[in-house]
Amino acid sequence: MASIADVTPIARPRKRRRIELGVSLALLWMALVIILAVLAPYIGIQSPDEGDFTEVLSLPSAAHWLGTDSLGRDVFARAIYGAQVSLTVALGSVGIGLVFGGTLGLIAGYFGRWPDRLLMGAMTVLLCFPGIILAIALVSSLGPSVGNVTFAIGVIFIPAFARIARANTLSLRSREFVLAAQALGARLPRILMREILPNLMPALLSYAVVMLGVAILAEAALGFLGLSVRPPQPSWGGMVATERGNLADSPHAVFIPAAVMFLTVLAINWLGEAVRRLFDIKAQSL
Amino acid sequence: MASSRPFAFKVSMAAAAIGIALLSATALRAAEPKQGGSLSISLESDLPTLDPLGFASFNDREAGLILYDTLLDIDPKGNVVPNIAEKIEASPDVMSFKLTLRSGVTFSDGTAYDAAAVVKNFQRIMDPKNRCRCVSDLSTIDKIEATGPLEVSIKMKTPSAHFPATLADVAGMVVSPTAVEKYGADFGNHGVGAGPFKLKEWQRGAQVVFERNPTYWRKPAHLDEVVLRPMPDEQTRYASLKAGNLDIVMNAAARDVLDAQQQKRFQVLNPGSLATNFVQINMGAPDVSDIRVRQALAYSLDRVAYNKAINRGLYKIANTPFGTGLFPHEQVDGYPSYDLAKAKKLVQDYGKPIKIKLSINAAPVSTLAAQALQQMWKKAGIETEIIPLEQVQLVRAAATRDYQVMLYRWAGGADPDKNVHQFFHSKGTVNRVNFNNPEMDKLLDAGRATTDQAERLKIYRQVNNLLAKELPYLFLTYFDNISLVNPAVKGLTPIPDGLLRLHSVWKDK
């Protein structure tokens, strides 16, 4: 007969070594990407903007480690400079969403009544705009740049974070420890900061980590539509969009930025899983 | 009389005879067009309307040929030839034309395609309230009237040798006056003409379906049906052709053409071209108003390398506004060729640092091309900033001359005048470059005033030379509207405007 253990999942130490291998690889990859992206101008890689027309779409070689693209530019260099764009956009936009969205959701969820209705109404209005329209509108009127793309994606993220924060705050608001704190006469900031926020963080942070990957993919989608950073600045999405027509005869020009983007988002997601497991354990001990 | 040959021999001779007869019959039948079938063609975007008043893009004009046919047509060499109109005669001073129509032609709704219908059509497209995109083509017309049941006489305000060519385009697509009367403002959803096919059904955004017009003035078409399918994504178009969901990709991308040529699976229809890619320079803007800067920009362009990188070497380098379909007008003396040293010297002579703002359409191909230009100009010491705009913004910027340098293209017209007059005449309606040169004006007006081919050749040669000297445009390449075609489709003739005439096309099932 099945026992309680069947239904209640408990961490099994046996698997830890395999999990840690995945996490280590992910950390290594992210470290590599981040270090290269930050140090790009200082180490001796080639210029991402200058191309040699006689070497258009050439395969990886000693001169060009990952080959060249449609204009003879070094793919390796462009992938690294593209990383700068993708990482900035990811961190910036998720930051905007988390901070502004999380705060608004927290306020709405805790206070209820008209602040809730007003804030959620505003969020709904924002959500009514298909994100793509907002992105097109913002990037067309403000101009294509890393900052504006980050801003546009960040704004699109705010409502989602707000709703998650609100939903979880609503649940937490009537929990025992909050009621206890209120009964003890704790002041509002303390209740929000010390009781609710820490319990909100697991849900928000695990969503945030997922959204980092989503942000990188959103930038790729904007690149597909020609709305990402201004050329010749490289971005992973822009590179895939520009080179995808060459899939048949020069797949490396498309596969490499796609693979780099894939591995980076994969690593982020893997690390996110590890973060979540950390919070799972914490949650278990509550 | 008893036969002198054995029975078996007779049988085998008979069998051989029958066999040969059958073989020749099948051989003949193989060359004969099959009736029936449906042809699907990709469009770059959905048609805005079926009314010629709104036709602008390549797509639209293709639908126009299918539904309306034209008064005159273009032959594979780019000459203007009769079509629904039997002949067009010009007066010696080229100030008036006489158009003679074929007899017995009707629209698909039965209305007679006669002089009255043609005159009504002209009045309709020339009415400023209707805002036809073709209005600039007809700006020199003074008066049009029917001088006989099948005869139309057209008087011009100024000599207009270019006029016949406009009747091979949108201005020559005549609509049924009865249908216009009947549908009024809704005509754009119905489109009744005298073309080889008539409208069966329009599923907006998904497909436009045409069916055979049984009263077409040539014999009725072989195909039962033609389907135009809007497919905005270039990669999807070629993938659909390869997957067997599509018969023809029009205006195929260079890399897809190369792939098709290598794979030898599809027919590659290259009709030559009337169209040119170029960089237009606003001669009133800072820095580029100086001829040395324009020359530096021209000399630093390695167009062979550019063509190889952007177009896989597929198109021809252009030194004039006249594509291969306008042969032999593409000859010029002294257009700047690639000379980096000379470019650098010109930049030095100019003295001041040069920063160029290059406005482009934000599409991937233009973006790539712009970056190529940016790199080449950098080698000569000229800094370039790329400004991507949506197509609508780009056109507005050009119209209001709110740009310094712009990457652009012109689809071309079948008469040389159409590729130069409106752009370079000081009173030209589409003169976006602030080009004001009395010698050019004289040449362009002279080009319109004579139908003598030799004379015109000399005039347009001088136009080319003047353009090469003043450099309001930096010519890059001609681009050919190449179509990739399912091998089962037969009977397509390559015509330099890149459009497909479907009246004799058939499908080998």
Next chain:
Amino acid sequence: MSFGPAMRRIRSQILTLIAVVFAATALTFAVTEILPGDAAVAILGDTATEADIQSLRQELGLERPLVVRYADWLGNAITGDLGRSYRTRESIAVMIGQRLPVTIELIILTQIIALGLAVPAGIIAAYRNRSGVDHALGSVSIGLLSMPAFVIGIGLIYTLSVALGWFPASGYVRPSDGIIANLHSMVLPALTLALAEFPVYMRLLRADMIATLQQDFILVARAKGLGVRDILIGHALRPSSLSLVTVIGINLGRLVGGAVIIETLFAIPGIGQMLVNAVYQHDHFAIQGVVLVVATGFVLINLAVDMAYALLDPRVRHGVDS
């Protein structure tokens, strides 16, 4: 739930709906204004002269103040007249009527496929937490999450369509021309979007379900002797669906825009594509019409989501009305 508060809530929801739709359309008008570019140029095209542009702007009433134009549009919209497209002269209402069902069909198919894959996968992964199956599902979902939707789409086109010929690479067949053909033409686009949504759904459900399965009332159910399947689906699934339902609600609105790229790639004539083309062409009435419909639909879905909260989590029901 007592009757009085429920009615009050419904009334306030309707007021919210009106307010939100009003705000969304007003905001759209303002945003379209600041978009650089011009409807008149879009209509007149390449050879437009400045004089032509100005006179057309006058004719279209584009020179009037913003508030006047908005009031005009609103007045017409209330009577059901959404105006005509500048570009094609079609009635906006008719255009939306043709295209909206296509996108809705796409979204519904997407959700069916995505949930059909994600719910069983999420339950299994939570139940067999940390096992090989969980890791395998996790890897697949992480992998899918790491690819942009258009890359997945292009991959599917090249494998299932060009190479294998199982599905058309593009195009849309109307249901009236054959249900089977219609579904056949929608499989690849819906599958592309579903594969992009599946990971998020699965992981959310799994995470919530793991947390739920640790709670006391599960122990109680176990002690009562209920079978595994009963517990998982009957007791644990509902409270674990909170985040999932939230995200589905958000997604339905997001998918309309997100479907744009897929609609473009597969040549599906939906409302997402209509909207983007309208933005590029500065086709004001088309933009307004679509935003009106999308905003209304979205708010109605939110209403449904809110009611679903109440049904799923008793704590919420009592919390909100204080």
